[in-house]
Amino acid sequence: MAVILQIETSTTVCSAALSSNSSCIIERIELGGLSHATMLPRFLQEMVDFVRKEQLKVDAVAVSCGPGSYTGLRIGVSSAKGLCYGWDLPLIAVDTLAVLCQGLLECGVELGENDLLCPMIDARRMEVYTALYNKDLGQVRPVSAEIIDEESFSALLAEHRVYFFGDGAEKCSKVLTHPNAIFVPNIMPIAKNMTKLSVDCFVKEEFQNVAYFEPFYLKDFIATLPKKMI
Numbered sequence: 001m002a003v004i005l006q007i008e009t010s011t012t013v014c015s016a017a018l019s020s021n022s023s024c025i026i027e028r029i030e031l032g033g034l035s036h037a038t039m040l041p042r043f044l045q046e047m048v049d050f051v052r053k054e055q056l057k058v059d060a061v062a063v064s065c066g067p068g069s070y071t072g073l074r075i076g077v078s079s080a081k082g083l084c085y086g087w088d089l090p091l092i093a094v095d096t097l098a099v100l101c102q103g104l105l106e107c108g109v110e111l112g113e114n115d116l117l118c119p120m121i122d123a124r125r126m127e128v129y130t131a132l133y134n135k136d137l138g139q140v141r142p143v144s145a146e147i148i149d150e151e152s153f154s155a156l157l158a159e160h161r162v163y164f165f166g167d168g169a170e171k172c173s174k175v176l177t178h179p180n181a182i183f184v185p186n187i188m189p190i191a192k193n194m195t196k197l198s199v200d201c202f203v204k205e206e207f208q209n210v211a212y213f214e215p216f217y218l219k220d221f222i223a224t225l226p227k228k229m230i
Helices: 036-054 070-087 096-106 191-204
Strands: 003-008 014-020 023-030 060-064 091-094 116-122 127-133 139-147 162-165 181-183
Touching: 003 036, 003 070, 003 191, 014 036, 014 191, 023 036, 023 191, 036 070, 060 070, 060 191, 070 091, 091 096, 091 191, 096 116, 096 127, 096 162, 096 191
Parallel strands: 003 060, 060 091, 116 162, 162 181
Antiparallel strands: 003 014, 014 023, 116 127, 127 139
């Protein structure tokens, strides 16, 4: 049995969860936007208090590592590293797009053998961070930043049903109109859905170097000045 503290801050959703024996035993979620710097410390303090009250031994810390929001990922990974240093624990990194896929699977969607999963994270305008997975969460197309238009995924949609979901999928539903394009709403990357992926990494001892690990930003961060300062 592994007790793993899990952190997800890659999008506008901020969440933390504690899993034991492959089941989530406590979770906290904030859907209200980019308030991660305020909410995540509160959530983690609640997790720490719960661990002490229940006299649990935490075995690892897992963090959703991107792609996603630059600021959100920095906050999540920095917090995870702090816990790992403080408790002398291994660090697990979980692909954010795989977390979205796990969320779809846990919704009870029945997938055919040939179906594909296409999680999408909003990257502004008509751009998304995405990848393609089979029903067993094997990655069949690597993570990329894609600008979506009417021709996107046309060859795949001619041969497969493709499930689109995540906060970047909604805006794509207006241009991806093929009958094999299936859009599933309300699938978010949340810490609870990291549980199976985190446990798999723990069992395989797929740990990160706490000192040198960085999130997967996919694109370089570009700072902009507020309009009042221009």
